[in-house]
Amino acid sequence: MIETSKPVVEKVAIIGGGIGGLATAIALRKQGIDAHVYEKAREFLPVGAGVGLHPNGLRCLDAIKPGIVDILKCSGCQVDKVTLKTSTGETIMTYESPMIKKYGQPTLTIWWCRLQQILASYLPSEVIHLNHCCIGFEQNENSVITHFKNGKTVESDLLIGADGVNSKVREILISDGEPRYVGSMSWRAVVNYQDELLQPHEVILMKGEESIVFLLGVGEGNMSWLARKLLPDSTLSSTLAEAKSRVLREFANSMEPVRELIAQTDPEGILEGSICDRLPLKQWSYARVTLLGDAAHPMTPAAGQGANTTFEDAYELAECLRNFSDLQTALANYDNRRIQRTAIIQTHSAEREKLYYQPFQQNNQQLQQERENLENWMYNYEPKSESRLRPG
Numbered sequence: 001m002i003e004t005s006k007p008v009v010e011k012v013a014i015i016g017g018g019i020g021g022l023a024t025a026i027a028l029r030k031q032g033i034d035a036h037v038y039e040k041a042r043e044f045l046p047v048g049a050g051v052g053l054h055p056n057g058l059r060c061l062d063a064i065k066p067g068i069v070d071i072l073k074c075s076g077c078q079v080d081k082v083t084l085k086t087s088t089g090e091t092i093m094t095y096e097s098p099m100i101k102k103y104g105q106p107t108l109t110i111w112w113c114r115l116q117q118i119l120a121s122y123l124p125s126e127v128i129h130l131n132h133c134c135i136g137f138e139q140n141e142n143s144v145i146t147h148f149k150n151g152k153t154v155e156s157d158l159l160i161g162a163d164g165v166n167s168k169v170r171e172i173l174i175s176d177g178e179p180r181y182v183g184s185m186s187w188r189a190v191v192n193y194q195d196e197l198l199q200p201h202e203v204i205l206m207k208g209e210e211s212i213v214f215l216l217g218v219g220e221g222n223m224s225w226l227a228r229k230l231l232p233d234s235t236l237s238s239t240l241a242e243a244k245s246r247v248l249r250e251f252a253n254s255m256e257p258v259r260e261l262i263a264q265t266d267p268e269g270i271l272e273g274s275i276c277d278r279l280p281l282k283q284w285s286y287a288r289v290t291l292l293g294d295a296a297h298p299m300t301p302a303a304g305q306g307a308n309t310t311f312e313d314a315y316e317l318a319e320c321l322r323n324f325s326d327l328q329t330a331l332a333n334y335d336n337r338r339i340q341r342t343a344i345i346q347t348h349s350a351e352r353e354k355l356y357y358q359p360f361q362q363n364n365q366q367l368q369q370e371r372e373n374l375e376n377w378m379y380n381y382e383p384k385s386e387s388r389l390r391p392g
C-alpha cells in the first residue's frame with residue numbers, strides 16, 4: 001500500500017450550487033483541491049420548503065465537515081414524534097421516531113435554503129460563481145472546457161454535474177431525455193410556526209384518497225407544509241397566483257386549518273413542482289466528467305433520500321479522488337460505490353411513492369418487515385475513510 005497526499009486532480013468545476021454541489025466543494029477543498037461552484041441563479045434566495053435529513057446523510061455531512069450537524073441541529077428541528085391522520089383530521093396513529101435509538105442520529109427537518117446557506121458559509125465566497133449557467137462543455141485528454149451562458153469559459157481537470165434533475169451536464173454526457181413524471185404534483189411552502197396545528201418536534205402526515213399533506217417544523221420559528229396529489233396533468237401553472245388557486249382547489253376537502261394555512265400563504269412562497277425521477281444509469285463517469293446527486297440519480301421524495309444520498313455521493317467522490325492514484329480509477333471506484341446503492345433506493349422510492357396514495361395498511365406485517373430491513377440498510381450507511389487502503 002502506498003499513501004500519497006497529492007490529489008489526482010488540482011482544479012475541479014462543479015456545476016450547480018444546490019446542496020450537493022456545495023457539500024462536494026467543501027469535501028474537495030478540504031483535500032487541497034481547487035474546487036469552484038458555478039450556479040445559474042443570480043443569488044441564493046430564501047426558496048424551497050422543508051427537507052428531511054436522516055442518519056445516513058447527517059453522518060456523511062459530519063464526515064465532510066465535522067461539527068456541521070450540531071449547527072444544523074440548532075437551525076432545524078429534530079423529529080421526535082410522527083402522527084398519521086386522515087385528510088379530515090382524525091388521528092390514525094402516533095409513534096415515537098425510532099431514529100436516535102436505532103441509528104444514533106435523528107431525523108432533522110430544515111428549511112432547504114437555510115441548509116444551502118449553512119453549506120455556502122463554509123466556502124470562500126470567491127469560489128461560488130453565481131449567474132453562471134452551464135450551456136456546454138468539451139473534454140480532451142488533459143482537461144475539460146466548460147461554457148457558460150454569460151460568455152465565460154472555465155478549464156478544469158474534472159467537471160462534476162451537480163445541476164439537479166434537469167441536468168445540462170447529464171443531457172450532454174448521456175442524452176437520455178426528459179425525467180419521468182411519476183403522476184403526482186407537489187406544492188410546498190414555509191410559513192410562521194402555528195402551534196395549534198403542530199406540536200414542537202412533531203411531523204404530521206395526512207392521507208387523503210389520492211393526496212397527502214405533511215406538516216413539519218423547520219426551526220427558527222417556521223414550519224413547512226407540503227401537499228401532494230395524484231394528477232395526470234403535470235403542467236406547471238403559468239403564474240404564482242394560478243399555482244396557489246390550483247393547490248387550494250385540489251385540497252378543498254382537507255381539514256379546515258390546512259386549507260386555511262394554504263389560503264394564508266403568500267403565493268410568492270409556494271413552490272409548485274411535478275414529481276419526477278429517472279431510471280437508474282449503469283455509468284455516471286466518462287473520462288473527466290461525472291455526475292452527482294439529482295443529476296445522477298433523481299428519485300421521488302417518498303423515501304426522503306434525495307438529499308441524503310447526495311451527501312453520500314459528495315463524501316464518496318472526495319474519498320475516491322483522495323485514495324486512488326489516477327483519475328480513471330478514482331471515478332470507476334466512485335461509480336462502483338454509488339450506482340448499485342442509489343439504484344436500489346431509486347427503485348424503492350418509486351414503489352413507495354405509489355403506496356402513499358393507497359389506503360393505510362397497518363397490519364401488513366410482511367410489508368412492514370421488508371420496509372424495516374431496507375430502512376436499516378439505508379440509515380446505517382457509514383462513511384468510512386479509506387485513506388490507508390489505497391491500492392499500491
Ligand SMILES: Cc1cc2nc3c(=O)[nH]c(=O)nc-3n(C[C@H](O)[C@H](O)[C@H](O)COP(=O)(O)OP(=O)(O)OC[C@H]3O[C@@H](n4cnc5c(N)ncnc54)[C@H](O)[C@@H]3O)c2cc1C
Pocket residue numbers: 015016017018019020021038039040041047048049050051052112132133134135162163164165166167168188292293294295301306307308310
Ligand atoms: C431551489 C430548490 C429548492 C429545493 N427545495 C427543496 C425542498 O424544499 N425540499 C426538498 O426535499 N428538496 C428540495 N430541493 C431538491 C433537493 O435539494 C434535491 O433533490 C437533492 O437534495 C439533490 O441535490 P442536488 O444538489 O443534486 O440538486 P439540486 O438541489 O436540485 O441543485 C441543483 C442546482 O444546480 C443549479 N443548476 C441547474 N442547472 C444549472 C446549469 N445549467 N448551470 C448552473 N447551475 C445549474 C440549480 O439552480 C440548483 O441550484 C430543492 C432544489 C432546488 C434547486
